[in-house]
Amino acid sequence: MANFYRDNDDMQFLFRHIDLGELAEIAEENFKFAAEFDYAPVNSEEAIQNYDMVLDSLGQLSGEFIAPRAEDVDREGNTLNEDGSVTYAKGIRESLEKLAQAEVMGFTLPYRFGGLNFPNLIYSMAIEIVSRADAALMNIFGLQGIAETINAFASEDIKLKYLYDFAAGKVTGAMVLTEPDAGSDLQSVKLRAFQDNGGKWYLHGVKRFITNGCGDVLLVLARSEPDRSGGLGLSLFVCDRGPTVHIRRLEDKLGIHGSPTCEIFFDNTPCEIIGERQRGLVTYVMSLMNGARIGIAGQSMGIAEAAFRVARDYAASRKQFGVAIEKLPAVRDMLIDMKIAIEAGRALLYETSRVVDIEIGYAKRLEADSRLRGNDNRDKAEAKQLKNDSRKYKRYAGMLTPMSKYYCSEMCNKIAYDSIQVLGGSGYMRDYACERHARDARITTIYEGTSQLQIVAAVRGVCSGTAEKFIAELAQQQFQPEVKDLLEKLAEGEEQLKKSIAFCKEAGNEYMDLYGRAVVDIAIDLITGFLLCGQASSKVDMEVAAAESEQTDDGETIPMKHRKAMIARRYITKNAYKIASLAELICSGDKSTFTDYEALVGGVSELAD
Numbered sequence: 001m002a003n004f005y006r007d008n009d010d011m012q013f014l015f016r017h018i019d020l021g022e023l024a025e026i027a028e029e030n031f032k033f034a035a036e037f038d039y040a041p042v043n044s045e046e047a048i049q050n051y052d053m054v055l056d057s058l059g060q061l062s063g064e065f066i067a068p069r070a071e072d073v074d075r076e077g078n079t080l081n082e083d084g085s086v087t088y089a090k091g092i093r094e095s096l097e098k099l100a101q102a103e104v105m106g107f108t109l110p111y112r113f114g115g116l117n118f119p120n121l122i123y124s125m126a127i128e129i130v131s132r133a134d135a136a137l138m139n140i141f142g143l144q145g146i147a148e149t150i151n152a153f154a155s156e157d158i159k160l161k162y163l164y165d166f167a168a169g170k171v172t173g174a175m176v177l178t179e180p181d182a183g184s185d186l187q188s189v190k191l192r193a194f195q196d197n198g199g200k201w202y203l204h205g206v207k208r209f210i211t212n213g214c215g216d217v218l219l220v221l222a223r224s225e226p227d228r229s230g231g232l233g234l235s236l237f238v239c240d241r242g243p244t245v246h247i248r249r250l251e252d253k254l255g256i257h258g259s260p261t262c263e264i265f266f267d268n269t270p271c272e273i274i275g276e277r278q279r280g281l282v283t284y285v286m287s288l289m290n291g292a293r294i295g296i297a298g299q300s301m302g303i304a305e306a307a308f309r310v311a312r313d314y315a316a317s318r319k320q321f322g323v324a325i326e327k328l329p330a331v332r333d334m335l336i337d338m339k340i341a342i343e344a345g346r347a348l349l350y351e352t353s354r355v356v357d358i359e360i361g362y363a364k365r366l367e368a369d370s371r372l373r374g375n376d377n378r379d380k381a382e383a384k385q386l387k388n389d390s391r392k393y394k395r396y397a398g399m400l401t402p403m404s405k406y407y408c409s410e411m412c413n414k415i416a417y418d419s420i421q422v423l424g425g426s427g428y429m430r431d432y433a434c435e436r437h438a439r440d441a442r443i444t445t446i447y448e449g450t451s452q453l454q455i456v457a458a459v460r461g462v463c464s465g466t467a468e469k470f471i472a473e474l475a476q477q478q479f480q481p482e483v484k485d486l487l488e489k490l491a492e493g494e495e496q497l498k499k500s501i502a503f504c505k506e507a508g509n510e511y512m513d514l515y516g517r518a519v520v521d522i523a524i525d526l527i528t529g530f531l532l533c534g535q536a537s538s539k540v541d542m543e544v545a546a547a548e549s550e551q552t553d554d555g556e557t558i559p560m561k562h563r564k565a566m567i568a569r570r571y572i573t574k575n576a577y578k579i580a581s582l583a584e585l586i587c588s589g590d591k592s593t594f595t596d597y598e599a600l601v602g603g604v605s606e607l608a609d
């Protein structure tokens with residue numbers, strides 16, 4: 001029986017390695033909900049059992065029901081009907097129904113709306129599991145952030161109107177931001193929001209590239225302040241699908257065929273404002289996008305895992321030159337690097353999700369504390385500490401989120417291409433899933449902000465000292481002696497990062513933009529290096545299966561900790577060379593990109609005019 005949760009050793013290990021008790025306490029606000037809802041856990045143990053149970057049933061659903069439909073979904077795609085409605089592929093319809101029945105469409109929503117109230121970390125795992133089965137389906141499953149945004153910022157009336165239906169899987173939503181002239185630069189959104197004499201809001205204009213734009217509930221970014229350009233002229237609105245919302249076309253695209261990408265025309269569509277005017281982009285969409293970025297990192301992990309498994313299995317059975325190709329050094333090297341890159345990505349993503357959960361916990365405590373302001377019994381020193389901790393985790397989450405999105409999506413593209421390479425000519429054929437994984441992977445570095453935009457977001461944190469502080473905290477873990485030399489290598493890397501940052505700062509903003517990717521790459525390599533050393537020093541006692549070898553016919557088992565130490569060794573040793581060369585490049589002062597562009601790229605072709 002296929003179970004995409006149980007069969008994933010690394011996920012099983014991390015579920016035990018990460019302190020889920022701490023996250024359960026935060027999500028359950030010290031288990032206060034147990035008094036009101038009989039299905040809410042009374043302690044960490046019960047909460048963790050619930051997480052395990054839900055992931056287990058989702059893993060089974062993904063392995064046995066969703067994955068077998070993914071190929072047909074990819075071939076069938078969606079249909080735009082003459083009446084403007086959209087019909088999903090059969091497999092998507094069936095899987096959505098099953099997900100609703102499994103009650104997993106409100107992962108992080110509060111109990112009072114029928115949600116599971118799970119931490120973000122568990123939701124990230126769920127997204128990975130579903131994406132491994134069908135990356136396109138994840139685009140609808142993973143739009144739960146829309147409900148979260150409503151829960152975080154909308155009025156109680158709006159929450160009551162929508163959130164039960166979201167949690168029950170009765171409605172799906174869409175995040176409606178992009179326009180023909182506003183992609184990466186959302187500050188230039190033009191779609192008009194206006195009020196009638198009675199103060200009722202309406203939307204008018206065009207949006208494009210909207211995933212599930214045919215969904216029931218649309219969160220729309222629109223210009224509510226016609227005289228104000230930039231982000232502060234924008235507000236966020238919610239509207240229902242209805243006669244004034246016209247799906248003008250479905251995009252014909254490279255991958256994620258099961259996920260409809262719509263162009264929408266809003267023709268004076270009635271809507272309601274979310275939260276306050278002018279905070280649409282700067283507060284609400286930023287929060288929505290941060291959640292969605294973690295979602296895409298999870299989607300990337302799922303695609304990478306699926307693509308790796310195709311390659312790994314094929315390499316064991318395909319014979320050339322009288323041996324299975326996995327015996328050939330070039331192939332085995334590729335497979336090991338693929339596996340390590342996936343585990344590094346998972347370490348980074350789960351750590352990011354953990355930090356986001358802690359950040360949310362602090363934000364809730366801060367809000368509760370602000371209600372006590374003026375109370376003489378309030379401990380001022382404690383309140384100050386709370387504020388500082390909250391700020392710190394906000395900064396960590398703000399840096400780690402774009403890092404995860406960037407690393408995991410780039411990594412999954414490489415894995416998907418390498419998977420095709422391992423299969424050779426067969427990998428290029430539609431007979432094997434790796435060509436679909438490669439097509440599905442391609443979007444992950446583009447939507448929810450391109451890799452370049454993630455770097456712009458992450459480099460700020462790296463260069464303002466946040467990365468250094470975060471790395472210093474990671475370095476304080478208890479490590480086992482086996483990784484001592486690796487920690488020394490990481491410490492050298494930290495010095496190189498400091499030098500690189502200092503050089504960039506001295507050289508100015510433009511130079512920092514140019515070498516931002518290299519700086520962020522170094523920081524990511526160091527963070528994941530520490531995380532892998534932490535995993536190698538885990539208290540979790542778990543044996544995992546190793547592959548068959550020449551010495552043993554049957555594969556043996558190996559302690560996961562030992563395996564993780566091997567992974568950390570290979571990852572950190574290889575990266576030490578990479579970090580040294582990146583630091584050298586950054587500190588070279590080479591500005592040829594600025595000076596030589598025209599000469600090097602040549603003119604625009606005449607046909608482009």
Ligand SMILES: Cc1cc2nc3c(=O)[nH]c(=O)nc-3n(C[C@H](O)[C@H](O)[C@H](O)COP(=O)(O)OP(=O)(O)OC[C@H]3O[C@@H](n4cnc5c(N)ncnc54)[C@H](O)[C@@H]3O)c2cc1C
Nearest residue numbers: 175176177178183184209210211261446447448449450452
């Ligand atoms: C399949 C699909 C689904 C989508 N789903 C949704 C959705 O549900 N909702 C929604 O609102 N949008 C959605 N989008 C839109 C998506 O978020 C945008 O395509 C993406 O943000 C990039 O914008 P753009 O396509 O206009 O590219 P552009 O912004 O024109 O970027 C073009 C290139 O310039 C680079 N670039 C731009 N600005 C900078 C900068 N400041 N620094 C460095 N490089 C820069 C980019 O990295 C990119 O390489 C979807 C897109 C696709 C293809």
